[in-house]
Every structure is written in C-alpha cells, then in structure tokens.
Amino acid sequence: MVSSFGSERSFQLRSAPNVLKTVNGESMAVTGSVDLIVEMCGERFDTSFVVCAIEADGILGQDFLKQHVDCINYKRSCLMICNNAVALWTGGAANRVCRVECMHTISVPAHTRMSIFVKIPMKDHLAELGYVEPSFDLMAKCEVAVIDGIVDTTSYTLNMHFLNYGNSDVKIHKHTNLGFCESYFEHDCPSERIAFVQKLSDIVSLPDHLTDLYERSSTHLSDSEKQCLYKLLC
Numbered sequence: 001m002v003s004s005f006g007s008e009r010s011f012q013l014r015s016a017p018n019v020l021k022t023v024n025g026e027s028m029a030v031t032g033s034v035d036l037i038v039e040m041c042g043e044r045f046d047t048s049f050v051v052c053a054i055e056a057d058g059i060l061g062q063d064f065l066k067q068h069v070d071c072i073n074y075k076r077s078c079l080m081i082c083n084n085a086v087a088l089w090t091g092g093a094a095n096r097v098c099r100v101e102c103m104h105t106i107s108v109p110a111h112t113r114m115s116i117f118v119k120i121p122m123k124d125h126l127a128e129l130g131y132v133e134p135s136f137d138l139m140a141k142c143e144v145a146v147i148d149g150i151v152d153t154t155s156y157t158l159n160m161h162f163l164n165y166g167n168s169d170v171k172i173h174k175h176t177n178l179g180f181c182e183s184y185f186e187h188d189c190p191s192e193r194i195a196f197v198q199k200l201s202d203i204v205s206l207p208d209h210l211t212d213l214y215e216r217s218s219t220h221l222s223d224s225e226k227q228c229l230y231k232l233l234c
Contacts, residue, residue: 011036016050028052041084055122096125100132100146100160100179107171108144108164116162118146120181123153127183132160134179142170146178153181 013032020028031051103117134145143166
C-alpha cells in the first residue's frame, strides 16, 4: 500500500475590497481572501486571511489576537494560548526559524534512505549555517524523516538525506513541510579539527547487507577512519 502526505491543494479565493497600506503609507494590492485552518500549540483555529504580496508567510492580525490569545507576555516574548506559550519572532538571524520543504514530488520505497533536494523559504534571514531538524508531525503520520544536520544556507541548491523507516512506500509531494531550520553558530571551535568533504557523485552506495555492518562498526571511529572503512567495504 502506498501512503500519501502533503498533496497539493487549491483554495477558492473570495473577492476582498480591503485596501491595505504598508508601514510607510503606500497602498498594497489585495488578491482576495480565504478561510484556512491554523494549527498552533496543538489547537486548530479557523481563520480568514487576506491574500497579498508580503515577504512573510503570514501575519496574524488584531482580530485573531483578540479572539484566541489570552495574553501577550512581552518579558518572555511569547503569546499565551490555552495555557500554552507560543514564541514570538523578534528579528535577527539567531531567532529566525524557517520551514524546510520538499523541492520535487518524490516516491520513497519502504526501509530506504535517499538523497533529495530541499528548499528553505526565506533562508536569507538565517545565518550562513543552518541546523535542520525533522518534522515530528510528518514522522508520526508517515514514518519518514529528513535526517537532521547542518546545511549551507547560502548554497543555491540544498541536498539532504531522507529516510523512510516504515513498512510502506510513501509519496511526498512538492512543498511538503519536511522540518525546520534555524541559524547555527559555532563557538570556541578547536582549530585542529579537520573535516573531510567528498563529492556526492564520488560516493558509492553500500550493498544492503553491508550497510548494517558499517553502521555498527563505525560507532566509535573518527571521520577519517569511517571514510577508510567505507571505501574498504565498497
């Protein structure tokens, strides 16, 4: 059986006579309005959105705050909703969190790891290095996960490992949210640390019967020793 997640959706826009203005007083074109479900802190909120060209994914306005938010805690920089704290973005690369999307629709066989292209919208707001962690919602629903790790956010193309650890083939659609990326900063890094980099095109995949042997044998090895072991098994 093939399970599917994140299928592409279309929404019916309604006409919206609203006239929006930017902070400097300039008029902003409005495409229309649409009703969407917002999931936040384990709750679901039916909210109307005005569709227009803005940089952010979306802005929750005063009407949403009055209806659903119990209080705004400026000291902790968070919203309090149903006894849950929702962190606010206060600006700066260190505080920004961006979603990680699947760039193309892919099919991932059961018990398979593969390399896929991902996209990080608004990654310009992150530092040069970003740390990616998987979406736990996606893991719970489909038994798949993007492998967490550090990426170069300045790279034109981003490539990450994606794992299907379930018993069924899974189809992941374009724009599916795979996880989240936040800025990564290294402090007090030892100057003698050496990293070995190898082009993806030069890497030969291990046969299935040797993959488990490599993973068990390389647990306590250094990076260079792991590379030697990998070449030996190939």
